[in-house]
Amino acid sequence: MSSKTAPADDSQLDAIWQIMSKIPESICADVIQLLEDELVTTKADSTILEAFVNAANAVTALPCYKAIRAAATAPKHCVRCHDTFTEEKNDSDSCVIPHVFSECTGYGGAGGPGGAYYEAKCCGAILEEYDAGGCNWLNLATLGKCYKGYHTEDIEDVENDRSGGYNKVNIPRCEFEDGECVAHGYEEGEDPVFDC
Ligand SMILES: [Zn+2]
Ligand SMILES: [Zn+2]
Ligand SMILES: [Zn+2]
Numbered sequence: 001m002s003s004k005t006a007p008a009d010d011s012q013l014d015a016i017w018q019i020m021s022k023i024p025e026s027i028c029a030d031v032i033q034l035l036e037d038e039l040v041t042t043k044a045d046s047t048i049l050e051a052f053v054n055a056a057n058a059v060t061a062l063p064c065y066k067a068i069r070a071a072a073t074a075p076k077h078c079v080r081c082h083d084t085f086t087e088e089k090n091d092s093d094s095c096v097i098p099h100v101f102s103e104c105t106g107y108g109g110a111g112g113p114g115g116a117y118y119e120a121k122c123c124g125a126i127l128e129e130y131d132a133g134g135c136n137w138l139n140l141a142t143l144g145k146c147y148k149g150y151h152t153e154d155i156e157d158v159e160n161d162r163s164g165g166y167n168k169v170n171i172p173r174c175e176f177e178d179g180e181c182v183a184h185g186y187e188e189g190e191d192p193v194f195d196c
Contacts (some may be wrong), residue, residue, distance in 0.1 A: 078151035082185035
């Protein structure tokens with residue numbers, strides 16, 4: 001069996017873990033800074049850096065490495081907000097859906113006799129306005145978003161989510177036309193979203 005196809009050796013993989021645990025995650029950025037700031041001044045140092053970048057370059061050519069990068073950067077469709085996302089940039093606050101309000105629900109409220117309030121069509125959250133029609137929102141900042149979490153490709157994830165499940169308002173199911181989802185998602189914005 002050639003050394004290329006022989007199975008990976010556990011003790012060698014352990015040794016790799018040992019070394020990796022001592023290497024800061026930022027090492028590539030740090031090396032770029034060393035070069036940019038022209039801090040590499042001896043042949044001995046530049047030879048070490050050369051070995052490092054050659055090894056890193058060889059890793060990027062490994063089929064298994066290419067496969068995990070391809071998975072991390074492949075565009076996916078979020079079945080909750082209907083945006084495109086990648087796993088690489090999918091964090092706990094990536095998928096953001098604002099509340100959606102309809103016409104004025106009633107008058108009075110915290111703004112006094114001239115105030116108005118609006119009940120969100122999605123979840124019943126109440127938005128209060130100091131003076132009806134004045135766009136002077138009393139609790140917009142504290143109201144938060146209707147949903148904030150990870151993007152997902154998994155319909156069951158959304159179906160089973162009590163706070164961010166399908167509701168036919170701001171979290172509709174996918175609707176396909178010519179293989180593309182055309183479901184209407186709402187962009188998060190500074191102003192409350194009205195959709196009457
Ligand atoms: Zn809501
Ligand atoms: Zn999403
Ligand atoms: Zn969709």
